[in-house]
Amino acid sequence: MHGIIKERLFTPGPTPVFMEAQVRAVTRDLHHRTEDFRQVVRETVDLLRYYFGTKNDVVMFASSGTGAMEGAVANLCSPGDRVLVGTAGKFGERWLALAQAYGVEAVKVESPYGQPVSIEEMKRQLEKSGPFRAVFIQATETSTGVSHDVKALGSLVSKYPETVLVVDAITGLGTTDLRPDEWGLDVVIGGSQKATMMPPGLAFASVSDKAWKTMEKSKSPRFYFDYAKERKNLAKGETAYTPATSLVVSLHGVLSYIKEIGRETLIANAAMLADATRQAAQALRLKPFAASSPANAVTAICAPEGLDSGAIIKELRSRFGAIIANGQGTMKGKIFRLAHLGYFDAVDLFAIVAALEIALNKVGHKVELGSGVRAAQETYLKHVDSAEPHRAGAR
Numbered sequence: 001m002h003g004i005i006k007e008r009l010f011t012p013g014p015t016p017v018f019m020e021a022q023v024r025a026v027t028r029d030l031h032h033r034t035e036d037f038r039q040v041v042r043e044t045v046d047l048l049r050y051y052f053g054t055k056n057d058v059v060m061f062a063s064s065g066t067g068a069m070e071g072a073v074a075n076l077c078s079p080g081d082r083v084l085v086g087t088a089g090k091f092g093e094r095w096l097a098l099a100q101a102y103g104v105e106a107v108k109v110e111s112p113y114g115q116p117v118s119i120e121e122m123k124r125q126l127e128k129s130g131p132f133r134a135v136f137i138q139a140t141e142t143s144t145g146v147s148h149d150v151k152a153l154g155s156l157v158s159k160y161p162e163t164v165l166v167v168d169a170i171t172g173l174g175t176t177d178l179r180p181d182e183w184g185l186d187v188v189i190g191g192s193q194k195a196t197m198m199p200p201g202l203a204f205a206s207v208s209d210k211a212w213k214t215m216e217k218s219k220s221p222r223f224y225f226d227y228a229k230e231r232k233n234l235a236k237g238e239t240a241y242t243p244a245t246s247l248v249v250s251l252h253g254v255l256s257y258i259k260e261i262g263r264e265t266l267i268a269n270a271a272m273l274a275d276a277t278r279q280a281a282q283a284l285r286l287k288p289f290a291a292s293s294p295a296n297a298v299t300a301i302c303a304p305e306g307l308d309s310g311a312i313i314k315e316l317r318s319r320f321g322a323i324i325a326n327g328q329g330t331m332k333g334k335i336f337r338l339a340h341l342g343y344f345d346a347v348d349l350f351a352i353v354a355a356l357e358i359a360l361n362k363v364g365h366k367v368e369l370g371s372g373v374r375a376a377q378e379t380y381l382k383h384v385d386s387a388e389p390h391r392a393g394a395r
C-alpha cells in the first residue's frame, strides 16, 4: 500500500489541462450560431495568431492534429505532384503515408531514429530533384525527442516560388521558437492536447499568402478539411460545420492565459524543464536518445542496458500514478519519454525525477537517491536566475 496515488500525465499528448479554462467551457450552454459565440471565435482566432507568432490567417478544425496534416496535403497538392519530406521518426513517416494516400510522389530525406533530418541533404534534394509543390517536416519529432532547424529550411524553401514549406508543429508550438512570417514557414500546424494545455479535439494551422495561392490550384478532393472554406467562415466568426463549442471556449481561455504569461515564457518554461531533465538523466547514468538537437517538447531517454523501458514505465505508473510514454514502433521497450509541453512546472519536474529515481532502483538500475533531483534543481536555478523577470502568475 503506497497511500494516496494521484494519476498524473507526463506524456507528450495528451498533457495536463489548464483546468480553469476547462471548467468555464463545460459549465456553459452554448450555441454556435449566436453573436456571443461569434465573438469568442473571432477573439480565439486573434489569440491563435498571437500563439503562433504570425499575422497569417489561422484555421481550426474539430479533429486531432492529423486532420490538419491531412488537410495540408489535400489542400496544397494535386495527384501526381512531387513533394519533399524530411523524416526522422514516426510523425515524419505520417507525412509519407499522407502523400501516398493522396497519390502524391514523395522524395524523402530520412534520418535514423534519434537524429535530426539533415538540412544540407534537404538543400541538395531541393536543387537536384525538384520542382516540389511542398516540403514537409516536423518542428519537433515527438517519437524521438529531436528538433529540426526549420528556420534554416525556411530560408532555403523561400527561394523557390513554387514550393511551400509545411511544418508539423503539433509539439513544436509553445515549446520552440517559431517565427512563421520571418522564417517563411508557410503552413504551421498545431493541436490542442499539447502545449495548448487542452484535451484532444482541436487542430489549427496558420497559412501564408504563398500557401493560400497554392491551395487555389490544388485538384485533390477535400470536403471537411477545406482550408479556404474554413478561412472564409472564420472571418465571420463562424465555422463551416458545428464547431466543438466547449473546446473553442476552452481554447479562448487557455490562449488568454498564454498571452497573459507571454508566449516566450511558455517556451522558456519547456526549455528549462527539458534541460533539467537531460541533466537529471545524465546524473542518473541514463543516455539521451537524441544524438543532437534535443527538443524542448519531450525528452526521450534510453532504457539502461539490459532493461526494458516498459518496466520503468510500469513501476512509475503502479507506484506513483505517473504516466510517461514508451517508445513507438521499433523504439518500444528501448526508450521512455518525459514531456515538458504546456502546463508543467518545476514541482512537476522535481517530483517526476524523484519518482524516476525510486522506479529505477526498483527495476534494477541502482542510482543514488537525490542525485537526479539535485541536477534538476541546479539546472532550474541556473535558468530561473538568468531569466528576465516574467509575467507568469500562479494558477
Ligand SMILES: Cc1ncc(COP(=O)(O)O)c(C=O)c1O
Residues within 6 Å of the ligand: 012, 013, 064, 065, 066, 067, 091, 138, 140, 141, 142, 143, 168, 169, 170, 171, 191
Ligand atoms: C509531431 C506530431 N505530429 C503529429 C501528431 C499527431 O497528432 P494527433 O495525434 O493529434 O493526430 C503528433 C501526436 O503526438 C505529434 O507529436
